[in-house]
Amino acid sequence: MSYAADQPPTSATRRRAQVVAARVHTPAPAAVRPQYQGLVTRGIALALDAALINLVAVTVGVAVALILSALGLRNDFDPIAAEGGGAAYVLWSIGYFTMFWSSTGQTPGNRLMEIRVVKADDGGVLSARRALLRFAALVLAALPLFAGFLPILVNDRRRGLHDALAGTVVVDAPRAAEAAVVTPPAARQ
Amino acid sequence: MRTARASSGLALRALDAVTLTAVEAALRSRTAERVVDRLVASPLTERAVSRALAGPLVEAVGREVVHSAVIERLADTALDDEALDALLAGPAVERIVAHTIHSRVMDEAVTQLLESEELWILVDEIARSPAVTEAITQQSIGFADQVADGVRVRSRHADTWLEGAARRALRLKRAGRVPDEPAAGPSPQ
Numbered sequence: 003m004s005y006a007a008d009q010p011p012t013s014a015t016r017r018r019a020q021v022v023a024a025r026v027h028t029p030a031p032a033a034v035r036p037q038y039q040g041l042v043t044r045g046i047a048l049a050l051d052a053a054l055i056n057l058v059a060v061t062v063g064v065a066v067a068l069i070l071s072a073l074g075l076r077n078d079f080d081p082i083a084a085e086g087g088g089a090a091y092v093l094w095s096i097g098y099f100t101m102f103w104s105s106t107g108q109t110p111g112n113r114l115m116e117i118r119v120v121k122a123d124d125g126g127v128l129s130a131r132r133a134l135l136r137f138a139a140l141v142l143a144a145l146p147l148f149a150g151f152l153p154i155l156v157n158d159r160r161r162g163l164h165d166a167l168a169g170t171v172v173v174d175a176p177r178a179a180e181a182a183v184v185t186p187p188a189a190r191q
Numbered sequence: 192m193r194t195a196r197a198s199s200g201l202a203l204r205a206l207d208a209v210t211l212t213a214v215e216a217a218l219r220s221r222t223a224e225r226v227v228d229r230l231v232a233s234p235l236t237e238r239a240v241s242r243a244l245a246g247p248l249v250e251a252v253g254r255e256v257v258h259s260a261v262i263e264r265l266a267d268t269a270l271d272d273e274a275l276d277a278l279l280a281g282p283a284v285e286r287i288v289a290h291t292i293h294s295r296v297m298d299e300a301v302t303q304l305l306e307s308e309e310l311w312i313l314v315d316e317i318a319r320s321p322a323v324t325e326a327i328t329q330q331s332i333g334f335a336d337q338v339a340d341g342v343r344v345r346s347r348h349a350d351t352w353l354e355g356a357a358r359r360a361l362r363l364k365r366a367g368r369v370p371d372e373p374a375a376g377p378s379p380q
Contacts, residue, residue: 040350046342114339115346155357160350 036125036173038160039117041151044172050111055098059091096137103133108175118175122165125173132168139164 070083102109107118107127119136121128128136143150143163150163159171217223230236243249256262278284291297304310317323357363 040347041353042349043343043346046346115343152357155354156361156363160354 036120036171039115039172039174040160041154043115043117044154045151047109047111047115047117050114051098051109054110055095059094062090063087096134099137099140100130100133103128103136104130112172112175116174116176117172119170119172122159122161122169122171128168128170132170136164136168136170139167142167 066083066087099109102112103119104127107120112118119128120126121132139150152162153166154160154162159165161171165171
């Protein structure tokens with residue numbers, strides 16, 4: 003009989019043993035099949051994002067206009083201000099979608115509707131480049147009276163033109179499941 | 192001289208005792224009871240009571256009640272007594288309370304209470320208390336969550352319905368939703 007076997011198990015040893023036992027005896031979670039999200043859900047999320055983008059843009063625009071008028075520069079700088087404002091709006095929109103898609107895969111609108119944009123091939127988070135491409139494709143899909151979104155209705159994975167071009171899908175992302183993933187079982191006990 | 196004083200004192204005490212015995216006997220007699228009954232029933236007593244109540248006697252009694260702390264003494268005695276619990280639990284008190292609530296006194300009391308400034312100061316204090324504000328915040332969040340849940344559920348139903356309609360219009364078969372599953376990799380969640 004070895005020396006270690008003679009010793010009573012310490013609390014650390016016991017805890018390690020419990021962790022190993024839990025890992026061995028707990029069945030591996032079944033692969034969660036993502037549920038692809040449809041046109042209405044995604045449309046609502048996009049509308050919420052558009053509302054948020056415009057709210058921020060209008061707030062900033064009004065603030066800038068007030069500052070310019072206070073400085074007495076507004077009349078002289080009208081064309082420049084308009085072009086600058088337009089450019090800032092486009093950049094803000096691009097930055098908004100690109101940043102959220104490439105960081106968490108969820109814009110605030112997506113989060114409210116509990117959906118997420120992921121790569122179609124491996125379900126991973128989009129790179130910034132792919133997110134940028136998706137935004138360009140989104141604009142392209144929206145240009146012909148949103149006809150680019152119609153394939154969502156008939157595609158098996160509910161992919162629109164922009165999804166096909168950027169290699170993405172939109173899946174469900176319930177918050178309860180996220181909390182379960184984020185909080186490890188040990189921390190929950 | 193001393194003997195004469197002693198004998199007269201003895202005689203007075205004996206007379207006193209005899210008188211008291213006679214009075215007690217008279218009070219215990221049926222005749223005394225009948226006399227009292229007639230006195231109480233007679234209009235003379237009624238007039239006497241009316242005059243007494245109309246005169247300064249009531250004020251004098253009230254002053255004495257306050258001066259001698261009669262109410263406090265009665266309350267102390269009553270609160271120590273189990274009879275009070277029995278009295279409060281009885282139907283008589285219930286009837287009195289119900290009668291009071293339905294009486295005009297209650298309406299007037301409520302009206303005066305609502306008109307008093309102190310009440311609104313109290314309400315304001317309660318409304319601004321951390322416990323109340325926290326409860327309202329929690330309820331608002333809960334309500335917003337409920338609304339968002341409702342929108343999500345309805346949008347998903349709408350997705351299904353819209354796709355069904357689109358497929359019927361295009362005479363497409365309802366295909367399996369996931370023919371090209373994302374490869375194993377990071378979870379889409």
